[in-house]
Amino acid sequence: MRGCPRRGERGQATVEFVLLIPVVVLLLLMVLQVALLARDRVLVSHAAQEAARVVSIDGDEPNAIAAARRVLPEATVQIERAGDDMLGVRVRLGVHVVIPLLGPWLGDAALEERVWARPWT
Numbered sequence: 206m207r208g209c210p211r212r213g214e215r216g217q218a219t220v221e222f223v224l225l226i227p228v229v230v231l232l233l234l235m236v237l238q239v240a241l242l243a244r245d246r247v248l249v250s251h252a253a254q255e256a257a258r259v260v261s262i263d264g265d266e267p268n269a270i271a272a273a274r275r276v277l278p279e280a281t282v283q284i285e286r287a288g289d290d291m292l293g294v295r296v297r298l299g300v301h302v303v304i305p306l307l308g309p310w311l312g313d314a315a316l317e318e319r320v321w322a323r324p325w326t
Contacts, residue, residue: 242316248276252276252277253273253294253320254320256269256282257293257321260294260322261322261323264324269284281297282295282297293321297315
């Protein structure tokens with residue numbers, strides 16, 4: 206009979222599925238962690254560009270820092286000068302690992318973005 210499993214093969218698919226579940230969950234958590242880090246990377250880049258735009262238009266450093274912090278409140282923002290006509294904005298963010306399961310393996314990540322802009326004249 207083809208339809209009846211042999212006596213020793215009952216539940217084999219269930220056991221294989223149960224053994225595969227932790228691997229699938231771990232892979233999903235890794236994908237989620239990479240997605241969260243990519244999102245934070247985009248936010249850091251956007252905050253630096255926003256601060257560079259503000260500092261190049263009006264040259265006011267506190268306004269540029271405030272603009273970057275509107276995008277990313279927990280960021281560390283530094284305004285640097287590279288000569289008389291170039292202003293640089295460095296935005297730094299220490300990203301904390303959100304998923305506790307992968308935290309001990311991945312650790313914390315520090316993201317940084319530098320944007321240089323000429324002052325608007």
